[in-house]
Amino acid sequence: MKLIWKFNLVLLGIFLLGFVIAGYISYRALQANAREEVLQNARLMMESALSSRNYTTTQVKPLLANQLKYVFLPQSVPAYAATEQFDELRKKHPDYTYKEATLNPSNPRNRAADWEADVVHMFRNAVAGGEVIGERDTPGGRSLYLARPIQVKSKACLDCHSTVEAAPKTMIDLYGAANGFGWKMEEVIGAQIVSVPMAVPVARAEKTLVAFMGSLALVFVAIFVLLNVMLYTMVIRRVTQLAGIADQVSLGNMDAGEFKSKSSDEIGVLTEAMGRMKASLVQAMKMLNA
Amino acid sequence: MTCSRNWLFLGLLLVSGVALAATGIGTVTLVEGSPRLLRGATWYKLAAGVRVDEADILAAGEGGQMQVAFANGSRANLAGGGLLYLVPASRTIPLALALHSGWLKLDAKTPGLRMRTESFDLVIAEGALVARAEAARADFFIESGRARVIELTRKGGDGPARDAKRGEYWAKPDDGAFTTADRVPKAFVQAMPRHFTDRLPALAEKAKAKPALVVDHEITYAEAQPWLAGSDRAVFERRFASRLRDPEFRKAVEPDIAHYPVWDRRLHPDKYAPKDAPAK
Numbered sequence: 001m002k003l004i005w006k007f008n009l010v011l012l013g014i015f016l017l018g019f020v021i022a023g024y025i026s027y028r029a030l031q032a033n034a035r036e037e038v039l040q041n042a043r044l045m046m047e048s049a050l051s052s053r054n055y056t057t058t059q060v061k062p063l064l065a066n067q068l069k070y071v072f073l074p075q076s077v078p079a080y081a082a083t084e085q086f087d088e089l090r091k092k093h094p095d096y097t098y099k100e101a102t103l104n105p106s107n108p109r110n111r112a113a114d115w116e117a118d119v120v121h122m123f124r125n126a127v128a129g130g131e132v133i134g135e136r137d138t139p140g141g142r143s144l145y146l147a148r149p150i151q152v153k154s155k156a157c158l159d160c161h162s163t164v165e166a167a168p169k170t171m172i173d174l175y176g177a178a179n180g181f182g183w184k185m186e187e188v189i190g191a192q193i194v195s196v197p198m199a200v201p202v203a204r205a206e207k208t209l210v211a212f213m214g215s216l217a218l219v220f221v222a223i224f225v226l227l228n229v230m231l232y233t234m235v236i237r238r239v240t241q242l243a244g245i246a247d248q249v250s251l252g253n254m255d256a257g258e259f260k261s262k263s264s265d266e267i268g269v270l271t272e273a274m275g276r277m278k279a280s281l282v283q284a285m286k287m288l289n290a
Numbered sequence: 291m292t293c294s295r296n297w298l299f300l301g302l303l304l305v306s307g308v309a310l311a312a313t314g315i316g317t318v319t320l321v322e323g324s325p326r327l328l329r330g331a332t333w334y335k336l337a338a339g340v341r342v343d344e345a346d347i348l349a350a351g352e353g354g355q356m357q358v359a360f361a362n363g364s365r366a367n368l369a370g371g372g373l374l375y376l377v378p379a380s381r382t383i384p385l386a387l388a389l390h391s392g393w394l395k396l397d398a399k400t401p402g403l404r405m406r407t408e409s410f411d412l413v414i415a416e417g418a419l420v421a422r423a424e425a426a427r428a429d430f431f432i433e434s435g436r437a438r439v440i441e442l443t444r445k446g447g448d449g450p451a452r453d454a455k456r457g458e459y460w461a462k463p464d465d466g467a468f469t470t471a472d473r474v475p476k477a478f479v480q481a482m483p484r485h486f487t488d489r490l491p492a493l494a495e496k497a498k499a500k501p502a503l504v505v506d507h508e509i510t511y512a513e514a515q516p517w518l519a520g521s522d523r524a525v526f527e528r529r530f531a532s533r534l535r536d537p538e539f540r541k542a543v544e545p546d547i548a549h550y551p552v553w554d555r556r557l558h559p560d561k562y563a564p565k566d567a568p569a570k
Contacts, residue, residue: 067487069433069457070479169457169473 004228004236011227015220023213030208034201035144039133042096042146042194045089049098049192052085053078057156072170077160079110079150082192095200100150102190106160106171106180116193123149124188132191135198142198150190152183161189238267242274249278254285314341315376315385316360319493323354325368326506331514331533333506339499344378345529347517350392355483359494360385363399367490368392369483370422373516377406389423390516393483396421397490398435408521409462411448413438417456420486422478429461430454431474439468446521509533511542518550527552 056078064076074080079100086098101116112120115136122128132147152158160167161183183189238261248256259275261268318327318340325336328347334340342348342358348368350356355369362385368374372392379385387394388406395418396405402415407428412419417435421428430437432454439460441449452468454460459471459478479487509530517526527550533539534553547554555562 066433066489070431070474070482070487071476173473 004231007231008224008228011224015224019213019216019220022216023209026212027205027209030205030212031202034205034208038144038196038201039146042144042196045086045096045098046146046148046192046194048089049082049086049194052082056081057154061156068168068170070170072168072174074107074174077107079105080107083110095197097195099193099195100190101193102150104179104182104189106175108175108179110190112190116191119145119147119193120149120188120191123147123191138197140197140199143195144198144201145193145195147191147193149188150192151188152185155185158183158185234265235267238271242267242271246274249281254278254282314343314361315379316342316358316366317494317497318342318356319359319365319497320355320357320367320491322356324351325349325354325356326351327503328509329503331509331530333509333513334503335506337501337504338493339497339501340503341500342376344376346376348372348374348376350374355485357490357493359492359497360403362401362403364403365397365490365492367395367486369395369486375517375522377404389421389428390520391423391425393486394421394423395419395486395490407462408442410442410468411440412454413440418489420482422481425464427462427464429459429478431459431478432456441468508536508539511539531556 056076060081061076061078064073067073068076075084079102083098083100086096090096090098099116100110101112101120102110103112103117103120105111119128119132119134122132128149130148133145134147135142135144137143152161158166160171161180164172164177164181167177167181242259245257245259259271259278261271318336318338321336321338326349327334327336327340327342328349329343329345333349336348336356348356348358350368350370350372352371355367357365357367359365364385366374366387370393372394373390374392374394375388375390377383377386377388383404384401385403386406387396387403394405396403396414397418398414398416400416402413405412405414405419405421407421407423408426409428412421412430414435414437417437418433419430419435419437420433421430434456436456437454438451439454440451443449454470457472457474459474461469463469511533514526514530514533517523518530520526531553534543534556540557543550543553543557547557
């Protein structure tokens with residue numbers, strides 16, 4: 001087997017092994033990073049929703065308090081404000097969803113679905129702490145969710161949700177008297193849930209992986225080609241030429257050519273040495289013939 | 291000694307009367323559109339800072355609104371083409387507002403005020419309400435506090451009285467009894483000027499300027515007619531009598547002169563001249 005084949009086989013093996021190992025490590029790291037990044041974004045969005053809730057409770061609701069005597073304005077409800085604010089955000093980030101999943105809401109759009117109710121019960125039963133992160137299968141693929149409990153911390157909540165009698169009549173006109181009452185202080189009545197389809201972080205990680213592995217392959221190919229060119233021009237071609245002259249000289253053809261090299265590298269030194277050896281051989285042959 | 295005390299009392303009364311006349315009973319604090327004020331028989335353009343006085347009539351104008359801060363801290367906002375008469379004070383009623391038509395929001399502060407419509411009076415000590423009047427038909431919603439509803443007798447005296455509580459809506463049709471509801475009807479809210487859903491802002495501190503009144507025009511007979519047909523017709527007949535000097539006004543009055551015997555006597559004295567006594 002020729003030297004170049006041996007060299008290329010070893011090189012290719014090393015490259016392939018490195019490629020697979022790098023790919024595996026990168027894949028795991030990118031998947032973990034993507035998930036973490038999505039979770040961070042989800043947390044940020046959760047905080048943003050929480051800020052909307054607080055802003056509505058402390059600043060918007062007092063301003064609308066008088067108007068509520070005439071007509072119920074959902075804009076004064078923290079959950080409504082947070083959901084609407086998130087809906088605006090979804091225009092640019094449609095993959096994210098936010099819901100104030102509530103077991104007994106006034107507004108039916110906030111009613112918790114089965115899996116959301118399970119999450120709420122985890123908070124209610126103190127199975128979970130301040131945050132639940134999970135994954136679930138949906139018709140649109142696997143989904144990652146981040147949930148935090150909604151707890152009645154302010155008496156302002158009870159203005160509308162304690163009893164039908166105490167609630168603003170304008171609110172009952174809008175939502176009816178059947179739901180959204182009987183809340184108590186410190187009770188966990190629902191959960192804020194931000195959901196992100198897993199396809200989003202996975203696709204993002206895969207895209208990054210493809211870009212990274214593609215770059216790595218390009219680098220490998222470039223190195224492979226460059227090493228082959230260098231091996232051929234700097235070693236194989238010169239050794240082949242040297243071997244051809246040495247072969248002719250060994251057969252007694254002293255006119256086969258000169259061992260000459262302009263380079264001072266190892267092959268150049270070998271060429272010079274062989275040149276001196278040929279000169280010595282010519283001299284010895286002349287002395288024998290005399 | 292007693293005599294000098296009496297003079298002192300009269301002097302103080304005179305000074306306080308002059309002071310009251312100079313300050314008025316309230317100040318216009320907010321003007322939107324082209325509200326006007328009728329003082330005597332002359333319409334004036336309104337601006338923030340103008341002092342209003344007893345017997346003034348305020349007109350919000352179509353699409354406009356105006357707000358008055360009264361000396362006792364109460365506030366009134368007139369809108370929806372409203373016409374409001376600031377009834378001269380009496381010994382028992384220091385501040386009374388007669389809503390002739392349109393929409394009025396009141397925010398009464400202690401000791402409160404009295405709001406009058408064609409068919410009932412409302413006595414509000416402390417609280418806010420929104421009222422609408424159209425001739426003898428009127429309705430109102432008690433936003434906060436409570437009010438005493440006094441139905442008026444045919445002669446204009448106080449009739450049966452009841453209490454209206456916060457959150458109640460009362461309606462008095464043209465010819466019928468009060469109907470009430472424990473919430474404000476949608477139709478009422480939809481017809482109501484939008485800003486009435488908010489609390490009336492406290493703007494008295496900002497209305498420090500005292501702009502001069504700018505004459506708009508003298509009252510026409512058409513504008514005077516609703517007042518001349520109302521329960522205070524005698525008062526307004528005297529008040530607008532000066533307009534009889536205007537030939538246009540006189541010409542407009544002539545077809546209805548039979549309704550105004552005082553004016554008829556003035557315009558046609560010959561009709562009332564004593565007939566010559568028969569010769570003996």
